[in-house]
Amino acid sequence: MxxxxxxxxxxxxxxxxxxxxxxxxxxxxxxxxxxxxxxxPSYASQEHPLPVPAQSIPIEGPAYVPGAGSPLNPVPADDVSVARGTQLFSTHCQMCHGETAAGNGPISAFLVKKKPADLSSELVQSKDDGTLFLTISNGTGSGYMPALNENLTVRERWDLVNFIRTLQAAEDQ
Ligand code: HEC
Structure with missing residues (x-):
């Protein structure tokens, strides 16, 4: 019991x-x-990508070495490059920046806070190729110009830079 x-x-x-x-x-x-x-340490889509780990070598080339400053344009602005840039512009940029790159594409009406830049303007043309390349790659700090590095290869971004330069040439004439 x-x-x-x-x-x-x-x-x-x-x-x-x-x-x-x-x-x-x-x-x-x-x-x-x-x-x-x-x-x-993951990030969702549209969030900022993680910083590049120290000592790593980016497979996209030296443009992404942190702290290396703005890269030099390795792509000569020949007819092929400019033609590609023109084509890519109409696909990836025109909806915001407009047919003549004046900043008045169909989407610009909805971008109330910050209008797309006039790419033929002194403000944009005074920047060097590498700065334009990084703007296309990472967007502007304000977040209104989106980062397009996932949509465009490195070569395509340089073709776009070469195209943007032709806008200045057209202005000067
Ligand atoms: C979703 C709309 C949108 C698309 C698509 C877009 N942009 Fe922009 N872009 C903007 C806006 C808005 C600004 C102004 C942002 C600012 O001043 O902060 C801008 C600014 C810029 C600038 C000037 C940046 C500066 O430092 O003054 C360049 C150069 C540029 N865009 C190039 C391009 C190129 C090339 C493409 C296509 C590959 C492109 N953009 C696609 C909206 C867009």
């Missing part, structure tokens, strides 16, 4: 302990253990 009583208490204690553990494991009492999937 005494043994039975003792066993009863033992099982009651074990049962209570088990119950306490289960309360946590079934989210009845929720504790934010640091093992949740959302706590990780």
């Amino acid at each position: 005494r043994l039975l009583k003792q066993l009863f208490w033992v099982f009651l204690t074990l049962g209570l302990l088990l119950g306490m553990v289960l309360v946590f494991s079934y989210d009845i009492v929720k504790i934010d253990w640091v093992s949740f999937m959302e706590i990780q």
